Amino acid sequence: MAAFPRRSLPGHLPDPRGPGERIFKANGSFWKSSHGSGEKYLSRASGEKHLVLLRDGRTLIGYLRSIDQFANLVLHQTVERIHVGKKYGDIPRGIFVVRGENVVLLGEIDLEKESDTPLQQVSIEEILEEQRVEQQAKQESEKLKVQALKERGLSVPRADTLDEY
Numbered sequence: 001m002a003a004f005p006r007r008s009l010p011g012h013l014p015d016p017r018g019p020g021e022r023i024f025k026a027n028g029s030f031w032k033s034s035h036g037s038g039e040k041y042l043s044r045a046s047g048e049k050h051l052v053l054l055r056d057g058r059t060l061i062g063y064l065r066s067i068d069q070f071a072n073l074v075l076h077q078t079v080e081r082i083h084v085g086k087k088y089g090d091i092p093r094g095i096f097v098v099r100g101e102n103v104v105l106l107g108e109i110d111l112e113k114e115s116d117t118p119l120q121q122v123s124i125e126e127i128l129e130e131q132r133v134e135q136q137a138k139q140e141s142e143k144l145k146v147q148a149l150k151e152r153g154l155s156v157p158r159a160d161t162l163d164e165y
Helices: 037-045 124-151
Strands: 020-027 028-035 050-055 059-067 073-084 088-097 101-110
Touching: 028 037, 050 073, 059 088, 088 124
Parallel strands: none
Antiparallel strands: 020 028, 050 059, 050 101, 059 073, 073 088
């Protein structure tokens, strides 16, 4: 994050920024900051427990240690939470660095309400087996759907050849 110097150039208008304000360039566009609500939230949120939903569908839960203007994150004491039906399991991952373009959702967890869940926590082995069974069922269902479409003279491109954005 590069802040632009606070000065006027010859032949240009005076700098419109007020005291304490900075202008940053991010992703080709400029944005103005006076240490407003976004920065205050992020500085307050650092160290709090957060849930992060990634673009590939994974869910991470950990303590936010760092974030920048691109939503790059550093989480520590991170677990990857896997949900299958009404069961869930946590796989310890430790320190986790997430590139911002992969973040779909970032939310703070209310520690008082965290234990009030209708879901049942199970062991890592059990949740991984449940996940494998669920994925096999989805694959079988997809095969039946493709077969039914082929019988009707339609073709469906394979999922691995499509962009999954």
